[in-house]
Amino acid sequence: MSEPVIAQKAPIAAEVEEGKTYFWCACGRSGNQPFCDGSHKDTEFTPIQYAATKTEKVVFCCCKNSANAPLCDGTHATL
Numbered sequence: 001m002s003e004p005v006i007a008q009k010a011p012i013a014a015e016v017e018e019g020k021t022y023f024w025c026a027c028g029r030s031g032n033q034p035f036c037d038g039s040h041k042d043t044e045f046t047p048i049q050y051a052a053t054k055t056e057k058v059v060f061c062c063c064k065n066s067a068n069a070p071l072c073d074g075t076h077a078t079l
Contacts, residue, residue, distance in 0.1 A: 009063055062076070063075055
């Protein structure tokens with residue numbers, strides 16, 4: 001399996017809305033980070049679905065190496 005592109009070495013905080021579904025970019029190629037824009041086409045990566053259980057600010061991983069994807073776990077600090 002190939003490695004994802006590191007979109008940036010810092011997470012992105014985004015406001016999510018209760019009941020909405022979001023698709024997190026797993027390949028790192030999206031121009032709409034941290035969300036998928038279809039750039040993974042022709043790669044082995046697929047976006048990860050995130051269902052918001054409440055309206056809040058969520059910190060999404062952008063280094064694409066979090067063990068808690070799609071959420072940031074601080075891994076970017078070690079890259």
